[in-house]
Amino acid sequence: MAGRGEIGGGQRGSVWRMVGWTIAALALLLPLVAMRFTDEVNWDETDFAFAGGLIVATGVTFELAARRTNNKAYRAAVGVALAAAFSLIWINAAVGIIGSENNPANLMYGGVLAVGIVGAVIARFKPSGMARAFFLTALTQGMVGVIALAAGFGSAAPSFPEAVVFLTGFFVALWLLSAYLFRKAAQEQTSAVAAP
16 A cells, blocks of 8 residues: 555656656747847857756756755755755856846855755754755845945936836845744644654
């Protein structure tokens, strides 16, 4: 009986993995299709290689994390954190957050990602430490936005400061959601250990 449940869960997991990788492949094909219909999208081989590498790295990281635990809150937290990191890199590389993508001030967002990565490694990927790491990541994201606004980085862009304020708030919310979910996973882990 237990074996059957595990097999069913494994098959369901395989279906979701296939769906996820199919969506990733389709996302990579969108610019190719768009290039046939508009001149606004103009990707070369380097763009496709960068996007493909980013998609594969994000997917593989989620796969590894998902195999590490059955805790749904932990998996959701990892998914939110990876979605935030992916989006931050994608937006920054495509159009930039602070002014254009060529503005060197956008390199500060590398520090945001570094805080998350280093924090996760220091926490040894344990949920309570991950919650603290991604709270600090949210704080760092907010600080980058404040620095950009205070220094006027990217002020020549027509959407400044609205884009910086909106995107900073958006990413801070994602990092905080991830931290909350990691905290929830830690509480569930503590409850499971305390239960007789």
